[in-house]
Amino acid sequence: MKTLNKTILLLIIAVAMVGSFAGCKKEDLLNGGQPRINYIRITNPASSDSLLVGAAQGNLIAIVGENLGDAKSIWFNNQPATLNPTYITNTSILVNVPAPIPTVITNKLKIYFANGDSLLHNFQVQISKPSITSMTSEYVNTGDVATINGNFFYAPLTVKFTGGVSGEVVSVTDKILQVRVPTGAQPGPITITTNFGETKSDFWFRDDRNIFISSDPFEGWNTKSFVVTDPGPGDPPKINGNYIRVTRKLGDWPYTEVADGPASAMPIHSKRIPDAAILSPKDYNLKFEINTLKPYNANIIKINAGTNVQDNDNYQWKPPYDSKGQWQTVVIPYEEVIASYKVRPVVDPNGYWSMLLIHGPGALDADICFDNFRIVPKINK
Structure with a gap:
């Protein structure tokens, strides 16, 4: 008899849970089921009131809104984000801002849904200006290739030496930039400029001080x-x-x-x-x-x-x-x-x-x- 009572109790609990879940689903479909973004925030619970209008590449953000559960893809500018279904609900989506730089800048994100609808929202991907950490050798002769180490070396870019002359870019990745030293390069900082900003080095090329x-x-x-x-x-x-x-x-x-x-x-x-x-x-x-x-x-x-x-x-x-x-x-x-x-x-x-x-x-x-x-x-x- 005890076993029968226990089985009946478990069935009642299961039915109640299904009903509760279905009720939540109905409740979540607000606004006639139309998707909407209310705001975007950082994911740290201690700072949940910190709302965002933009974020840097790779940052994790929370998109908070209504009827978001059927999202199938999100694009930031013209770069797709990677979605994990585990982090998609009707009221929020957790997603990392794509790391690759966009080639078309719209300053918007766009969510595509399973039924073919889409939702556009203003959001700026804050792309870093160049970061210059060192040169493999701070002394390089005119006409030879200098190697500059750092980050965010996004083409197209220019490398200007003290003396007002620019070097020929030989090769570039996000973290290593090679440039041919031009005639007229003088001792002093170098300056790297991309579409996303300009940075002057703390070190000097051909540093002749002290x-x-x-x-x-x-x-x-x-x-x-x-x-x-x-x-x-x-x-x-x-x-x-x-x-x-x-x-x-x-x-x-x-x-x-x-x-x-x-x-x-x-x-x-x-x-x-x-x-x-x-x-x-x-x-x-x-x-x-x-x-x-x-x-x-x-x-x-x-x-x-x-x-x-x-x-x-x-x-x-x-x-x-x-x-x-x-x-x-x-x-x-x-x-x-x-x-x-x-x-x-x-x-x-x-x-x-x-x-x-x-x-x-x-x-x-x-x-x-x-x-x-x-x-x-x-x-x-």
């Missing part, structure tokens, strides 16, 4: 033999005057002074580090160009950049690194460099100790070129 180790002219102690003044067969091309090349087989813990000296031995370069970098290193980067014709895969490259005395232990730029025979720019936050020194540097109007030392564990078959050691601002102000 260079404290260079070979133009050579300064320092007993390392002039490393300087390449007239490249021959097998030498990399010059990118900014003379450069340093180390070609030696180095064993464990060599003491190879590549470039070094106190302020008195480097009277020009030692005074080029700005006071602001010593006082606020978090606002600056240490940068240099490197070209490894053989991999840097052992030993340690140690750098003094703005120290008041010689420090043979830090900063340590450790392997591995391999530029595969191409010039590349290395970027190190200057606060990491300063934090590595035993004694924090202080401002010295007479200049600073500078050093590039190879000294560490592991045998290294070295063939490495260096140029343009500099301390430069992270952001252009």
Whole structure:
């Protein structure tokens, strides 16, 4: 008897649930069943009152309205969105704004329904202007191809160099842009312009500011033999005057002074580090160009950049690194460099100790070129 009663109770509950569901469906069909969008909002429940008139590519949005359950497709401008039936009800649709850029801009979304009807609504896809993060090498010769890294490189676009000249775009994807360096390009930021905005780089192309180790002219102690003044067969091309090349087989813990000296031995370069970098290193980067014709895969490259005395232990730029025979720019936050020194540097109007030392564990078959050691601002102000 108990089993029979239990079965009857379950049947009653099931019938009640079906009736309730059907009632909800009827209730949802408002306005004579005509689809309508009341508003669009973000999907975070804590911010459900944040209404939208536009959203960026890839963002998840909630379309809230009436009689939306039969939606079969949604287009933003001329790009289709991907719909998941699980996230479609009569009163709302959850959908991601398409990531591909539209080729026709209408600033509208359009919902198509199973019965052939459609619904148009004003909505702007907020397409990002270019973002420029770095160049593979900040020094590239005229006529050669420079690689710019970033995002939102949407064709058609232009790349303008300081000096007012534009480069020929060789290839472009969303995140990598290659451009041929034009005659007349000068040291300074580059500017990239698309249909969706314009951005100026924080870094400088051919950045000639605050260079404290260079070979133009050579300064320092007993390392002039490393300087390449007239490249021959097998030498990399010059990118900014003379450069340093180390070609030696180095064993464990060599003491190879590549470039070094106190302020008195480097009277020009030692005074080029700005006071602001010593006082606020978090606002600056240490940068240099490197070209490894053989991999840097052992030993340690140690750098003094703005120290008041010689420090043979830090900063340590450790392997591995391999530029595969191409010039590349290395970027190190200057606060990491300063934090590595035993004694924090202080401002010295007479200049600073500078050093590039190879000294560490592991045998290294070295063939490495260096140029343009500099301390430069992270952001252009």
